Amino acid sequence: MIIALLTLPLSLLGMQQTGGGGIAARLAGRVSPEVAALVEELGTAASARGLPVDPLIQKAIEGSAKGVPSARVTAAVRLVVMQLDTAAVALREGGVVTDTLVIAAGEFAITAGLSGHDITALARTGASAQALTVGLRVAGTLSAMGVPPAENIELISTKLRSGQPASDLLLLPARVQAEVARGVTPAQAAAGLERAAAAQSRRGPPPGHGTPPPHPPAPPHP
Amino acid sequence: MSKHEFHPLVKQLLDGDITLADLPPELRAEGDEALRLLAAVDRSPVQLSAVSEHVMQAIAQRPVGSVWRRVMQPRELRLRIRPWLLAPALAIAAALIVFLRTAPTAAPASLVTVRFVLVAPEAHEVSLAGTFNQWDAHATPLIRSGPTGVWTATLTLPAGQHQYAFVVDGVRWVPDPGAPAVDDGFGRRNSVLTL
Numbered sequence: 351m352i353i354a355l356l357t358l359p360l361s362l363l364g365m366q367q368t369g370g371g372g373i374a375a376r377l378a379g380r381v382s383p384e385v386a387a388l389v390e391e392l393g394t395a396a397s398a399r400g401l402p403v404d405p406l407i408q409k410a411i412e413g414s415a416k417g418v419p420s421a422r423v424t425a426a427v428r429l430v431v432m433q434l435d436t437a438a439v440a441l442r443e444g445g446v447v448t449d450t451l452v453i454a455a456g457e458f459a460i461t462a463g464l465s466g467h468d469i470t471a472l473a474r475t476g477a478s479a480q481a482l483t484v485g486l487r488v489a490g491t492l493s494a495m496g497v498p499p500a501e502n503i504e505l506i507s508t509k510l511r512s513g514q515p516a517s518d519l520l521l522l523p524a525r526v527q528a529e530v531a532r533g534v535t536p537a538q539a540a541a542g543l544e545r546a547a548a549a550q551s552r553r554g555p556p557p558g559h560g561t562p563p564p565h566p567p568a569p570p571h572p
Numbered sequence: 573m574s575k576h577e578f579h580p581l582v583k584q585l586l587d588g589d590i591t592l593a594d595l596p597p598e599l600r601a602e603g604d605e606a607l608r609l610l611a612a613v614d615r616s617p618v619q620l621s622a623v624s625e626h627v628m629q630a631i632a633q634r635p636v637g638s639v640w641r642r643v644m645q646p647r648e649l650r651l652r653i654r655p656w657l658l659a660p661a662l663a664i665a666a667a668l669i670v671f672l673r674t675a676p677t678a679a680p681a682s683l684v685t686v687r688f689v690l691v692a693p694e695a696h697e698v699s700l701a702g703t704f705n706q707w708d709a710h711a712t713p714l715i716r717s718g719p720t721g722v723w724t725a726t727l728t729l730p731a732g733q734h735q736y737a738f739v740v741d742g743v744r745w746v747p748d749p750g751a752p753a754v755d756d757g758f759g760r761r762n763s764v765l766t767l
Contacts (some may be wrong), residue, residue, distance in 0.1 A: 380706070399621055408703050412707045412758075412762075416756075426757035426758060455733065462754045487732075488766055490733070491764050492752075494752035495752040505664075520766060525767060
């Protein structure tokens with residue numbers, strides 16, 4: 351009995367993560383019943399595939415808050431599911447053991463204009479899931495700023511391989527913005543930052559940042 | 573030990589596959605000898621009682637060892653329902669629920685303070701809606717500062733990636749002109765904030 355009671359929390363957590371009850375509760379009163387039913391169905395199936403459900407819920411709430419017709423909201427939610435699937439496949443192809451955070455970050459990068467191949471290329475840098483999550487978010491942000499995929503992936507890959515802290519990655523959008531303000535294109539700004547990052551990587555990590563971890567050789571960018 | 577090797581036909585004879593009569597004449601003597609040797613073998617059961625006892629004693633004296641061995645050791649289980657155990661068991665279960673639910677968030681996510689600014693001189697009210705407030709168009713109003721039409725709000729957000737838009741006069745969804753933006757899937761743009 352004690353064992354059964356002790357395993358109860360795990361069972362409840364499992365139900366909470368995969369079951370539709372949590373989805374319905376979050377959508378209650380925020381979206382139409384038909385949208386809620388579809389998101390619950392899609393979310394349960396997505397969760398069974400190891401995908402995060404939060405992006406689906408957010409998209410449904412966002413659409414309803416913006417007064418978008420239900421049909422369009424459900425189409426947008428379906429698109430999010432497709433992008434999550436694409437991101438998960440791309441990450442697995444890159445050898446990453448996926449978690450929901452990194453998949454959601456990949457989905458954002460796809461929304462921002464990057465492809466599954468770009469995500470796979472970043473995954474192959476050998477960065478940790480946490481660093482890769484930040485890298486994908488920043489790559490998506492740079493893409494939204496107009497940085498083309500080639501320069502974008504080159505820059506983020508170099509940064510990820512350098513083993514520098516994630517906070518350094520987070521500064522990239524502001525640096526690109528500053529360069530663009532000086533009159534260069536987003537592509538030129540990203541390329542310049544990549545050269546600087548590569549040079550710093552050759553010199554070694556800055557004081558106090560330790561030795562960068564070993565990484566596999568860089569695959570050619572598709 | 574003899575290195576003598578019998579002819580294959582003789583081996584078949586020993587296996588009982590053929591009889592002595594089936595052997596060619598030149599092999600019959602060898603067959604005879606082989607059968608004689610086989611008949612001389614002592615077929616009485618081998619008694620290794622001393623060895624068996626020694627092995628069993630060694631097993632009996634062997635320490636239980638690892639916890640795994642104790643767990644895996646077959647044993648009789650008797651379940652008795654003891655009501656006085658129910659309360660502490662439930663308490664432990666509840667504590668585990670609380671712990672497991674809070675454990676992933678135990679490491680405090682780093683927070684970043686962000687100032688949102690929109691210049692909208694004609695607006696009567698401006699608010700901020702995004703992934704951080706469940707896209708609630710009324711949850712985060714901006715404050716108009718002075719007569720220039722600059723609306724601002726300062727928020728402390730968890731590190732991560734956020735999407736948002738300004739809501740002008742409760743109906744118009746406007747992306748932040750100072751931030752990168754992505755397609756929102758509904759024909760508009762969401763601003764992006766990566767912290």
